[in-house]
Each structure stands twice: as C-alpha cells, then as structure tokens.
Amino acid sequence: MSLSTTFSALSDPTRRAVVERLSRGEATIGELAEPHDMSLPAFTKHIGVLVDAGVVTRRKVGRTVICSLASDSLDEAAAWITDRTAFWNVTLDRLERLVTEENP
Secondary structure (H helix, E strand, C coil), X not given: CCHHHHHHHCCCHHHHHHHHHHCCCCEEHHHHHCCCCCCHHHHHHHHHHHHHCCCEEEEEXXXXXXXXXXXXXXXXXXXXXXHHHHHXXXXXXXXXXXXHHHCC
C-alpha cells in the first residue's frame, strides 16, 4: 500500500485506537468496537478503511470476524518517520554547533 493510504487510515483516532489494541493481539470486531460510542456498522467502516490500507487483516471463524494487524504493515511508515527523524536530528545538531561556535 502507499504511504499516503497508510497515514490517511491512521489519521482517525478511532482507527489509531484499533491499531493500538491489535498491537496486543487479535480481537473480534465486537471486542474492538466495545470501547467506542458508535454503531457497529459505523465502526465496521473504520475496520474497512484499515483493511483497505493493508494495516489490518480480518478473517471469519464461523459467524465471528477476527481482526489482527497485518504483519509488517506499518514498516514503510515507520521507516519514513525514522528517516525524517534522522534528517532533523542531524540538521538540528548542525544548527546547535553553529550557534554555539558563534556565541561562545
């Protein structure tokens, strides 16, 4: 999936809460929906966005839908953030050296 799709899916606090919960292990749609004050159809749309972005997988066991984080689903986003963090750390370290050298 594209980085934009991943970040778009994670832009919503409900979807981030789902990812946080699934980071501790798989869960049913009902378990995931329980702490959220919305209808089950509305909540299921959030799950659909995460599935479409490749962040979450779902499977049916009988009549129960079980969700889990897609393996390595957030690796590209994490790598992008790590690269930006490294860039800004180097840039700010340079700035600090320049300011320190000019103002002893």
